[in-house]
Amino acid sequence: MEHLIEFRDIYKIYHMGDSDVHALDGVSLTVDQGEFVAIVGQSGSGKSTAMNIIGCLDVPTSGSYLLAGIDVSTMDDDQQAEIRNKMLGFIFQQYNLIAKLSVQENVELPLLYAGVSAEERRARAARALERVGLADKRKNLPSQLSGGQQQRVSIARALAGDPSVILADEPTGALDSRTGREVLAFLQQLNAEGNTVILITHDNSIAVKARRIVRLQDGRVIYDGPSDDPRAVVQPEEQEEAAV
Amino acid sequence: MNFTQSFRLALKSLSTSKMRSLLTMLGIIIGVAAVIIITSLGHGMQVYMNEQFESLGSNQVDAMILGDNDSSRHVDIEDMFALVERYPQYLSGVTPEIRAPLTVRHGADEFTRTTVKGVSETYYSVERGTSMNGEKLAKGRFLSYVDAQRQQSVCVVGAYLEREAFGGSALGKSLTLSGVPFTVVGVMDECADVTEGSGDDVVYLPYTQAVRLSGTTSSEYLFAATSRETAPAAKGLVERELFKIFQDSDRYVVLTAAEMMDAMNTMLDLLMTILTLIAALSLLVGGIGIMNIMLVSVTERTREIGIRKSLGAKPKNIRWQFVIEAGTTSAIGGVLGIGLGILAANLLTWILSMVLGSENSFRAVPTLSGILVAFGVSVAIGVLFGYLPANKAAKLNPIDALRYE
Numbered sequence: 001m002e003h004l005i006e007f008r009d010i011y012k013i014y015h016m017g018d019s020d021v022h023a024l025d026g027v028s029l030t031v032d033q034g035e036f037v038a039i040v041g042q043s044g045s046g047k048s049t050a051m052n053i054i055g056c057l058d059v060p061t062s063g064s065y066l067l068a069g070i071d072v073s074t075m076d077d078d079q080q081a082e083i084r085n086k087m088l089g090f091i092f093q094q095y096n097l098i099a100k101l102s103v104q105e106n107v108e109l110p111l112l113y114a115g116v117s118a119e120e121r122r123a124r125a126a127r128a129l130e131r132v133g134l135a136d137k138r139k140n141l142p143s144q145l146s147g148g149q150q151q152r153v154s155i156a157r158a159l160a161g162d163p164s165v166i167l168a169d170e171p172t173g174a175l176d177s178r179t180g181r182e183v184l185a186f187l188q189q190l191n192a193e194g195n196t197v198i199l200i201t202h203d204n205s206i207a208v209k210a211r212r213i214v215r216l217q218d219g220r221v222i223y224d225g226p227s228d229d230p231r232a233v234v235q236p237e238e239q240e241e242a243a244v
Numbered sequence: 245m246n247f248t249q250s251f252r253l254a255l256k257s258l259s260t261s262k263m264r265s266l267l268t269m270l271g272i273i274i275g276v277a278a279v280i281i282i283t284s285l286g287h288g289m290q291v292y293m294n295e296q297f298e299s300l301g302s303n304q305v306d307a308m309i310l311g312d313n314d315s316s317r318h319v320d321i322e323d324m325f326a327l328v329e330r331y332p333q334y335l336s337g338v339t340p341e342i343r344a345p346l347t348v349r350h351g352a353d354e355f356t357r358t359t360v361k362g363v364s365e366t367y368y369s370v371e372r373g374t375s376m377n378g379e380k381l382a383k384g385r386f387l388s389y390v391d392a393q394r395q396q397s398v399c400v401v402g403a404y405l406e407r408e409a410f411g412g413s414a415l416g417k418s419l420t421l422s423g424v425p426f427t428v429v430g431v432m433d434e435c436a437d438v439t440e441g442s443g444d445d446v447v448y449l450p451y452t453q454a455v456r457l458s459g460t461t462s463s464e465y466l467f468a469a470t471s472r473e474t475a476p477a478a479k480g481l482v483e484r485e486l487f488k489i490f491q492d493s494d495r496y497v498v499l500t501a502a503e504m505m506d507a508m509n510t511m512l513d514l515l516m517t518i519l520t521l522i523a524a525l526s527l528l529v530g531g532i533g534i535m536n537i538m539l540v541s542v543t544e545r546t547r548e549i550g551i552r553k554s555l556g557a558k559p560k561n562i563r564w565q566f567v568i569e570a571g572t573t574s575a576i577g578g579v580l581g582i583g584l585g586i587l588a589a590n591l592l593t594w595i596l597s598m599v600l601g602s603e604n605s606f607r608a609v610p611t612l613s614g615i616l617v618a619f620g621v622s623v624a625i626g627v628l629f630g631y632l633p634a635n636k637a638a639k640l641n642p643i644d645a646l647r648y649e
Contacts, residue, residue, distance in 0.1 A: 077559055081558040112249065114556065
């Protein structure tokens with residue numbers, strides 16, 4: 001069966017002065033339709049680079065990335081923009097809503113770039129806002145909402161385009177623990193409804209909400225398996241100690 | 245992402261910082277207003293001059309004899325009259341314009357700077373009510389055919405002489421020209437500022453008298469063609485006659501009123517083009533102002549650009565958004581500038597009518613073509629100068645833009 005996401009031996013190398021930094025050092029992994037995967041790692045582990053490549057915001061130095069069977073690692077800017085628009089829904093730590101646009105207009109944005117008619121945009125945005133329980137706030141500006149509400153708007157925006165993959169980058173990082181739990185519960189619910197969700201985080205307590213964990217360290221995959229396996233949440237140092 | 249959406253978005257983003265938008269537009273506003281004012285003045289001046297020419301008679305043909313008169317070849321006044329009689333379908337009349345160096349006296353007063361002109365009855369058209377130089381008759385009558393034929397000692401005086409020599413009532417009184425008494429039969433209306441040596445300090449006498457008293461002959465002839473349409477043909481006839489006399493086309497110049505008007509209009513057009521270009525320089529400065537503020541705006545909105553890109557905006561969508569925003573800024577500036585320009589042109593017209601008198605017909609009229617060109621140029625400048633910042637925005641790397649603080 002064809003994987004939804006497939007990394008084949010991906011390297012991402014940054015040139016820093018004289019030395020090369022291997023942000024991703026030969027990563028291979030696959031994600032299938034309907035999975036809920038957390039990509040975990042400390043800062044510098046390469047998880048952000050992995051997320052950028054999955055999100056078609058960046059291209060690998062070598063190796064190939066297949067999204068729904070299409071090799072996107074060699075695509076140009078316009079084609080990548082189209083993939084982002086049609087297949088990916090982003091949820092960011094800082095919500096990344098546009099301050100001068102209303103909630104409704106923010107949610108309509110991906111549909112606007114997809115060339116959807118005004119009428120259909122309005123209807124689909126309204127449906128997406130209803131799903132996150134913010135239908136009554138559609139005329140408000142983002143600044144008039146609480147952090148949790150803003151993050152729900154950004155989830156609605158990610159859902160509006162009906163993407164194949166929902167990519168959440170530290171979605172709870174800016175929220176208090178209660179609203180953070182609500183957002184995570186919502187992501188779990190989306191996954192239960194059949195959506196593929198990829199969560200990027202440094203926090204084990206959040207990563208365990210996913211069904212599968214991929215742990216990165218120094219650009220390499222050091223664990224890839226179910227989240228309920230005890231090894232999934234063990235810090236690398238502890239692993240080394242355990243080995244001794 | 246179509247045009248109306250981009251336009252609405254641009255308006256929204258301009259309205260979020262009104263003061264900055266207004267200051268950005270100021271260069272364009274001033275530039276467009278300057279262009280409108282200058283083209284209005286130019287157009288008004290053209291209309292005014294053409295009206296003046298019309299009142300002089302668009303059917304007029306002027307012949308000037310150049311060089312010394314002492315050679316064996318010279319123009320006999322009667323030859324010119326004969327020419328008019330030979331071609332009545334083209335020429336309806338002619339007057340010599342003799343500047344006679346005669347001393348003007350009234351009682352003990354001598355008027356040394358007064359212009360004395362010998363003319364025929366054709367000089368003043370009764371039906372049009374003006375002379376060939378645009379003066380009007382105030383009182384009495386102008387010189388007649390009989391006056392010239394019988395060498396009558398009658399004259400018409402200008403407004404200055406009437407006031408200074410006759411205390412305001414000259415009709416029927418007399419003055420002397422080189423000792424010969426002349427009776428005043430008419431007074432011309434004010435045509436200048438009624439001062440010594442001006443166009444109002446003038447005496448007209450029958451050309452036959454001017455020749456007899458001064459011994460000079462005429463070096464200028466003013467022909468009246470039968471109509472505006474026959475003026476070019478009439479000019480040809482006069483030229484042919486003068487060539488027959490002089491055998492040298494450098495000895496005379498013949499111009500129709502239409503040609504003089506054209507020459508004047510060409511000069512005015514050139515002048516206006518130069519002035520408009522100078523005014524347009526401030527449009528250029530305005531364009532640079534827009535570019536500057538758009539570059540700032542792109543930097544400030546780096547994160548927004550990153551968000552839009554992450555949601556699927558293509559480089560061309562971003563470029564289009566910023567170009568439209570720059571174009572909208574300059575277009576609004578253009579509209580405000582047009583308003584300001586029209587207001588200023590009307591104000592100028594009002595001030596000029598106050599200064600020059602209300603019967604003065606000068607009006608600074610904004611032209612539709614001037615307005616359209618000013619608007620078009622301002623939009624074009626916005627788009628042109630907005631392109632560089634827009635392109636910068638379009639080329640931003642989405643990750644860097646998203647992480648920008």
